[in-house]
Amino acid sequence: MIGWVFMVAAGVFLGCSSEGGGGGGDADIDTDVDSDVDTDVDTDIDSDTDTDTDTGTGTGTGTGTGTGTADLDIPDPGAGLDCEDVEPNDGPNDAVPCGIVEIDFGGSGALYPTFPTTIGGDDTEDWYVFRTAADVNSLHQFVCWNGAGPVANLLDFTLFEVTGGGTGMEEVVTYDTFDPGCENPDMEDIPVVGDTVYLLAIYSVDDEGQYSA
Numbered sequence: 001m002i003g004w005v006f007m008v009a010a011g012v013f014l015g016c017s018s019e020g021g022g023g024g025g026d027a028d029i030d031t032d033v034d035s036d037v038d039t040d041v042d043t044d045i046d047s048d049t050d051t052d053t054d055t056g057t058g059t060g061t062g063t064g065t066g067t068g069t070a071d072l073d074i075p076d077p078g079a080g081l082d083c084e085d086v087e088p089n090d091g092p093n094d095a096v097p098c099g100i101v102e103i104d105f106g107g108s109g110a111l112y113p114t115f116p117t118t119i120g121g122d123d124t125e126d127w128y129v130f131r132t133a134a135d136v137n138s139l140h141q142f143v144c145w146n147g148a149g150p151v152a153n154l155l156d157f158t159l160f161e162v163t164g165g166g167t168g169m170e171e172v173v174t175y176d177t178f179d180p181g182c183e184n185p186d187m188e189d190i191p192v193v194g195d196t197v198y199l200l201a202i203y204s205v206d207d208e209g210q211y212s213a
Contacts, residue, residue, distance in 0.1 A: 074166040077131045077197055085117040085126055092160075092169060092199055095127035101136060108138040108189050111200050113213050119155070120208025127201050129162065134194045140187035143202055145180070146210040153178045153205045157213075159190060162197035169199055176205075 074092050083098035101109040111130050119126050132139075145154045156176040160169040173190050175183035184190075192198065202213065 072164075072167050072169065074162050074169065074197075074199065075129055076166070077129045082114070083111065083128060083130070084114045087123065089127050090123070090125045092127055092129075092201075095129035095199055098128045098130040100131050100133050101139070102133045103136055106140065106189075108140050109133070109136045110139055110141050110187070111213060115212060116210050117212070118208075118210050119202060120204040124204045125201060127199060129197065129199050131197050132192055132194050136194050137192060138189035139192050140184075140189055141200065141213070142182055142184040142187050143175075143211055143213045144182040144185065145207075146212060154180060154207050155183055155211060156203045156205055157183050158201045158203075159192075160199040160201065161193075162199055166197075172198070 072092060075095055075097050078097040078099050081099040081101070083096060086096050088094050089096045096113075098111055098113070101111055103109050109132065111128060113126075113128060117126065139159070141157070141159060143155050143157045153176070156174065158174040159172040161172055162169050172192070177183060179185065200213070202211065
């Protein structure tokens with residue numbers, strides 16, 4: 001009888017030890033859960049980092065501006081002074097070569113395209129390219145409409161300096177008043193640099209006809 005009781009007690013003790021082993025099973029479960037959570041968080045952070053990197057590389061579209069500049073191929077003005085309104089001369093790449101502008105009076109020079117010069121209608125722009133002589137430091141450039149009527153602002157013009165050996169240009173001055181006859185009619189001096197290439201762009205704002213410059 002005593003031996004039986006001892007065996008039952010031993011069984012109870014072993015059962016308690018077995019439940020204690022079950023507690024070790026709970027510790028395993030906690031470890032698995034922590035490991036899963038850490039893995040998920042790390043994966044999300046990595047994904048966000050990849051997305052940021054991709055977005056950064058997408059900002060390279062600004063190089064399109066450089067391509068536009070590279071499209072400029074302004075003609076050399078040549079050495080003579082023969083400046084006819086030969087079409088097409090509707091942009092800087094088609095500018096008429098007009099040679100070298102020398103001092104003509106008052107210590108300055110000007111470009112005088114050979115008359116007749118016409119503009120208007122489908123021909124909205126005329127471009128000319130020239131080089132200043134070494135001693136020219138100003139231009140008294142003007143453009144006048146022949147037979148101007150009551151319509152205001154018939155013509156505008158802009159002077160550009162050619163840069164980069166014909167691959168670039170920078171605006172020097174623009175005349176766009178509402179005078180119905182001329183731009184810069186008083187022929188005020190425009191400061192320029194000697195032995196430098198320039199573009200003269202003449203724009204038809206309204207009407208069609210002949211002009212002098």
